[in-house]
Structures are given as structure tokens and as C-alpha cells.
Amino acid sequence: MGTRQRIVVAGGSLAGHSAVTELVGLVPEAEIVWVTGEPHKTYSKPALSKEFMQARNELAELTLPDVAGDRPRGLRILRGRSCVSLDASGRAVTLDDGERIDFDQLLVATGAAARMPGMLRGVDGVFPLRTLDDAVAIRARLADRPKVAVVGGGLIGCELAASVRAFGLDVTIVERLDTLLDRPFGGALGSYFLDLHRANGVELVMGAMVERVALEEGRVAGVHLADGTEIAAGLVLVGAGSEPCTQWLDGSGLQVGDGVLCDAHLATSSPGIFAAGDVARWTNPIYGLRMRVEHWTNASAQGRAAARNMVALATGRQDLRKAFADVPYFWSDQYGQKIQMVGWHEGHDRVELDRSGDVPGPLARFYRNGRLIAAAGVNAPRVVMRLRRQIEDEARAAEAA
Amino acid sequence: MKIIVDRQRCDGNGVCMGIAPEVFDVDDDLYLHVAETIPEDPELRARVRQSITSCPILALKLVEE
Numbered sequence: 001m002g003t004r005q006r007i008v009v010a011g012g013s014l015a016g017h018s019a020v021t022e023l024v025g026l027v028p029e030a031e032i033v034w035v036t037g038e039p040h041k042t043y044s045k046p047a048l049s050k051e052f053m054q055a056r057n058e059l060a061e062l063t064l065p066d067v068a069g070d071r072p073r074g075l076r077i078l079r080g081r082s083c084v085s086l087d088a089s090g091r092a093v094t095l096d097d098g099e100r101i102d103f104d105q106l107l108v109a110t111g112a113a114a115r116m117p118g119m120l121r122g123v124d125g126v127f128p129l130r131t132l133d134d135a136v137a138i139r140a141r142l143a144d145r146p147k148v149a150v151v152g153g154g155l156i157g158c159e160l161a162a163s164v165r166a167f168g169l170d171v172t173i174v175e176r177l178d179t180l181l182d183r184p185f186g187g188a189l190g191s192y193f194l195d196l197h198r199a200n201g202v203e204l205v206m207g208a209m210v211e212r213v214a215l216e217e218g219r220v221a222g223v224h225l226a227d228g229t230e231i232a233a234g235l236v237l238v239g240a241g242s243e244p245c246t247q248w249l250d251g252s253g254l255q256v257g258d259g260v261l262c263d264a265h266l267a268t269s270s271p272g273i274f275a276a277g278d279v280a281r282w283t284n285p286i287y288g289l290r291m292r293v294e295h296w297t298n299a300s301a302q303g304r305a306a307a308r309n310m311v312a313l314a315t316g317r318q319d320l321r322k323a324f325a326d327v328p329y330f331w332s333d334q335y336g337q338k339i340q341m342v343g344w345h346e347g348h349d350r351v352e353l354d355r356s357g358d359v360p361g362p363l364a365r366f367y368r369n370g371r372l373i374a375a376a377g378v379n380a381p382r383v384v385m386r387l388r389r390q391i392e393d394e395a396r397a398a399e400a401a
Numbered sequence: 402m403k404i405i406v407d408r409q410r411c412d413g414n415g416v417c418m419g420i421a422p423e424v425f426d427v428d429d430d431l432y433l434h435v436a437e438t439i440p441e442d443p444e445l446r447a448r449v450r451q452s453i454t455s456c457p458i459l460a461l462k463l464v465e466e
Contacts, residue, residue: 013439046414046457057410061459289416297416300455330413338431360429364433381415381427 004074005030005180005314008093008101010083011109014296015277018303019107020067024075026289026311026320032075033101034067035093037110039080039097040132044297045293048135050333053163056182057141058333059132078341081109086252088270105272105310108249108260109303112294114280119212120151124234125220138237138347146167146234146307149223151210153180155237155332158193162334166238172203174210174223185376186345192378200335204229216357218308236381242294244279257281259292264323266306272313273277275304286395287344287373295330302326327391337361340381342388343374371398402445404453411422412415417452417461419465424449 002340006029007023009016020034023289036042043062049350051057051330067075083093086285101277114128127138138160142148150157153175153185161171173180181192209226213236222232235392244259255269266274266282275282277299281292305324332339348366355362361378364385371394375387404424413431417424424444426434439449453461 018454044457044459051458057458061410064459065454092455122416189426206402297419297455300416300451301420304451317453329416329419332410381413381418382429384423385418385427386413391424 003102006102007032007105007107007310008083009034009102009107009109010037010093011107011111011277012038012040012042012079012277013041013111014064014300015108015111015276015280015303015306017064017067018044018300019109019307020075020278021238022304022307023219023311024067026307027072027315033078033083033103033231034075035078035083035095035101036078037082038131041291043132044296045130048132049129049159050163053134053139053142054166058371062132082248084248084252086249088253089232089271095125099258102259105274105314106252107301107303107306107310108268108275108279109277109306110245110248110279112244114238115240115243115330116172117210117240118153118239119210120236120240123213123215123220123236124218125234126238128159129315130242138235142169143168143227144234146239147232148172148235149174149231150237151223151232152239152241153177153182153204153206154239154241155181155184155330157237158197158334159332160237160239161197162200162204164211165200165335170203171201172207172233173197173328174208174231176209178206178208179317180204181332184332184346185338185339185341186351186364186366186374187346188366189339189362189376189378192362196335196337198343203396205229242278244281244292250396261290264325265321266302267309267313272310274310276302281305282324284344285323285399286327286392289347291328291344291346293328295328297329298326325392325395326393327388329388338379338381339376340378340384341374341376342384343372343391345374345376348373373397373400402449403466404439404449405462405464406433406435407460407462407466409459412458413459414457416457417456420435420452421448425452437440 114130180193214222260275264284366374
């Protein structure tokens, strides 16, 4: 390899886009190879289940601006190609077409993929929602105005149900637990979500397991539940969570455990290799915990932070080196309600629920050992964002004490 | 530096507000207020640019003057 530093960024979604943008600005003299995986330009994933699904916007409106305008000199974009293996000690990745690319530094930003239970795989009319191609396929099927069954009452499932109801279609959500959005919102707003979906005409089947799909002429006709109930549906949408895309790192020597393990600076177990976005499990100094966050704001900020730490390591510019200390934030839109969550609720020992009317919607505060660690609110962005800053302030105070 | 908000698109997610609260404020009607003038502070301006590229519905545009 020549004297010119080569950085490979694996992953073309937001964390990769954000990192490449930062790298092009900070080290224009470096050679940057961006292996995007998907064939599309970087697009907004949060919009897929909401604005895009409701046909309120189109692909062009989801596409992020090109990195640094058009074509910076040192940037090579390999669109639609994926990394299939990593040789960490040999400092090289191999692509799906067999090309081997040596690197000085690597950013792993390969994201996560939709989890699909075995009995739902490969059935015509059954779709997960993770990528643009998934969303386009679902939208095309909605045009036939089918009855819709949604498997899983998590974020994707609930947002899809709300979007489908906007077209006036019949929707049934089948959820394993007795409450909706249990994990993302720490169970605190469960009854609010049940009421919200019922009031908007969604049929809820709670505490139920899907056993198999019903087929008719090779296409899905519904789902059979473990208790024998059959729900008729011409379209089945699956929101069964996601898994970090780390299979390509098997045997690489990189430490992986439900995501690529990273320190507070997003550095992996192998020097010069960093990770960011949905695939990264890093130590968040705000909580002193390792976590993996699958949300838009995290991918954006983490891609940028990882890039800066990589440049700091390569050039010795200590002003760029910074631990990634962040209070996670995500939102959901359902039936015109803005639902927001800040912080990390796992390990909370107390929840305070405020429905006093002082705030526009229900508001939950999560505490651990008396310290505010998370908050969830409906239609109260100012309060929620103030609580986000409070979480950060309390964490810094606790660290200083 | 001037920020243009596409009001048809903006739906008050508050991502920008999280990154640069000095400049962006989403009120409880989910209306985004943007500061009229943005101070010459380079650190703040870098965060404002980051806010704009971080908007999940691409509702913000920047005009550098």
C-alpha cells in the first residue's frame, strides 16, 4: 500500500453516510472506499413505515443529499456491493464479488436486518419492513386493499398498523404480550397505546402466538394462532424486531456479542477498526453500560463521532478524540400523535406516570437509584427534550460526585 | 447562514432541536421555531449543519450567505 491512508466504510445507511461525510471533510487527502451494501443511495428509514407508507412522500424525498456534493477526489463508492468477510489482522475486507480491499482503518456500519420467524419466510404476501425494497413491495400490495394482519406490536408493527388504517383498510395486530410497544417504551404507556389503536379501529389480539400461515393458491390467506383462531388476511406484515448484521465478521477475530463490541470511543477489539450505528454495541458513558441503539439519531451522531475518533487515531489530532456519550432519542408517529422517548429505561426501579393535564399527553419518567434515566411523552416535545438534557446533566453530576 | 424550513414536510420530530437547541425549538403544537440569526460560533454552526443533514424527513435547507 502507498503512503496514502485508505479507510474502508462498510455500510451505506445513515451511520455510513454520516461517517463518510465527516471523513471527506476532515481528511480530504485520504482514500475512502465506501461499500454501501444496498443498491440505493442513502435514504431515510424512519419515513418508510410512516410518510412513505402513507404515500405522503416518494423516493426522491427520502434520499439524503450526496456526500460533499457530487464526487470528492479521494472517495470511491461501491454501491450495491457488500463486504462478506474481514481479515482483521491482515487488514483487509473481501467483497461479494471476490475483490479484496486492504485498509488502514475500517468502520463497520452494516446495520441490522429484520428478524423473520421461520414459518413466515418465503411466503407470498408476507413482508418484513426494514429496507426501501420492503416498503415499495408493501405499498404495491396495499393498492389491492387487502385485509391486513400485523405480527408484532412493537414500533414497526404499530406504525405500520397506523399507516394502513390511514387507507381505511381492516387491520389486526397479533402480539405475544398483553401490551403494545412494551420494550421501546418500557411498558409505561401500554394502556395508552392499547386505547389509541382501538380508538382508531385496529383489531387487537393480545397474548397470542402465530403458529403458521394459511395459504390459498400459493399466497397468504391469513395466520393461524396457537389457540386455533384463524385471522384472515391477504397481506401479513411482520414486525418481529431486528438482528445486527455481523455474520460477515464470523471468524474475523473481532469481538461480537449481539453487535460489534466497542469501547466508549467506538473502537472495536482490533486497533484501527471502529463501529457505528445499529450494529455497534458500545459503552455509553452516560449510563456506564454497553448498549446497542437502533435509531436514526444514534446512527447519525455515532457515524460522525466514530469518523472523528478514527481520524484522531490516524493523525494524532487529539482535539477530535471524544467518547460517545449520548442520551438516546427516538420518536414515533401514530394517528397524528407524536410519541417520543429519551434515555435508556432498562434497569429502572421506579416509573412516575403523569396524566395530570399539565402536559398535553401522558408522560412517564424512569428512575434508577433516584436518578432520572429515561422519559417518554406524547405531544410534549419541549418537556421531553428538557428531560433529555436533565438526564445528561444528572449523569455528569453523578460521574463528578 | 440562513435556514429554510419546508413547512409541508416538517412534522416536529425535534432531531434538530436535540442537536442545536440554541437554534431550533419545537413547540407543543409541533411547530418548529428557528432562530432569526445564528451566531458566528464555528462549533454551533457545525452543529447546525449536522442538524440539517440529520433531519429524517429532509425538511431543512441551509443557505450559506
